[in-house]
Amino acid sequence: MIIPRTFQKIKDRYQHKTGPYAHLFQPYDGDEIVSLDCETTNLDVSKGEIISIGAVKIKGRRVITSDRLDLKLKPPESLDGESIKIHKLRETDLEDGIEMEEALEKVLDYVGNRPILGYYVNYDIRMLDKFLRPRYGFGLPNKSIELSHVYHDIIKWKSIGGNVDLRFDTISRKLDIPMMERHTAIGDALTVALMFLRLKYGEPPEADY
Structure with missing residues (x-):
């Protein structure tokens, strides 16, 4: 049964x-959010x-770049040419990677009970849950914040009758944020x-879809 x-x-x-x-x-009850991504x-x-x-943690209006989590894991058997084309990580790049058990401990310690922000964040949470649940008996309980939903909700009133392009590259360009x-x-x-x-503190982007 799926719960x-x-x-x-x-x-x-x-x-x-x-x-x-x-x-x-x-x-x-704090003022920090964790922006998280998995490759x-x-x-x-x-x-x-x-x-x-x-x-990386967001505190108020600042991104705390000095306090970040950047983990590489040992290469799995499923690493192949097609996935390498996307994330550019070869088996040799992951030779010094850490074991999944250590990575999960670091994630739990870094994230704590803070809200988790991401682009298609549910995918990242589900991926982590896939490995967390067998080891710890639980998945991430954190509140999640989907960036594309925040973007859509802010500009939808500007594009009545039009489709909002929610692709990562488009959002970055519209917000004038370098990737x-x-x-x-x-x-x-x-x-x-x-x-x-x-999105939270700047001028709302133009909607010329």
């Missing part, structure tokens, strides 16, 4: 409320494996963080 994520989070919170990770299930070998969660994870190391986990996490701040 909807909302009910699964409630179940996880109850089961782990007194365990070593109980703090992850507490409501967050994987396949866009199908059931087949994909994580090869790198990048994350940092495109298709690297830390680069995409930084770019998303900057785009989010532009």
